[in-house]
Amino acid sequence: MKRMLSGIKPTGRVTLGNYIGAIKPFVSYQDEYEMFIFIANLHSMTVYQEPAELRKNTKDLIALYIAAGLDPERVTLFLQSDVLEHAQLGWYLGCMVSMGELSRMTQYKDKAAKNEVIGAGIFNYPSLMNADILMYDPDFVPVGEDQKQHVELCRDVAEKFNSRYSDTFKVPTPLVAKVGGRIMDLQNPTKKMSKSEETSKGCIYILDDINISKKKIKSAMTDSDNSVHFDKENKPGISNLLEIYSILTNRTIKDIEQQYVGKGYGEFKGDLAEIVGEELQRIQDKYKEITTGSYLDEVLKAGAEKARPLARKKLAKVERKMGITITKR
Ligand code: TYM
16 A cells, blocks of 8 residues: 655644645545554744644644544554654654755745745744654655645755765655645635635635634636636636535536536635635534544644654664664664
8 A cells, every 4th residue: 555644733723724734635545545644733833823822723733634534543643742753763764855946945035035034944944844744654655735845855855865875765745735835815815725824815724613714715806808717817716616616516617617608706605615615614523522531632643643653663774874873772
């Protein structure tokens, strides 16, 4: 069985973009792959997190993974900070990457362009991400489009390490869905839907009030053409809604376009609002069921126990090869 690994930061509330670009694909892969899915809480520290909020967002994220359909019996679900080896491997790999490579990462570049004070963590975090991935030798890393560049850097680092110290890491392949890999802001469809936007009108949060989310779909920015067809360049708003529709119904965009020939945006958006509403309702019902009692703690404990032995073994191998360990352990 091929292996997959991915993670999400518990920063802010989980968005429809995270759900469509990451969580939903994870659920669809779990029958075919051996999966490692984690909560990237070390990554969330690149910007200040109010501690109580971080705790809540972390719990919500693990609950959402399960509420969305991930089965902890089959998938290794864990909290990054429970496996200490990530940070240590991140240090070694950080020493193998150049300032130039890190400066080319879009997320860092975007922040740098804003001329604000930037924490060193934002600059360095791709190295920690490389460690998260290479630790477990996954064949594939499913991510949204914005993270593809990081997985490509990870491939370069793996190859560099393997050629310098002999074969140690599997070189992973990023997996970005053709549809849904970049869900856009509903009010500004040329920008990615993101939890960090100042106004939240263009962003749907999975645990938000469902009526508010439906309204956001109905008032999404579109064009004046009133014909439902996919054209990312000239009709970014409607194309974004078509991608959301397609992923949530498992239907092709072509098929959906056919259904709306001769019908206007009002009907299309109304139907999509219902589809989004039903999906959120299903997740929220399940979320309520699993957030009482100690179930989530047990899942995290079991997940960490499955991940740790692999991480220990990999780190020991890395340290042996690099000359860090001087005695046989
Ligand atoms: P994060 O937490 O920003 O996002 C989690 C996942 O959601 C995807 N995503 C989107 N997909 C489609 N449309 C959007 N609007 C959208 N917004 C976010 C992201 O591409 C991502 O797949 N550094 C990573 C977390 C991480 C990780 C890893 C991922 C840490 N270590 C190892 C994979 C492997 C991050 O900040 O993702």
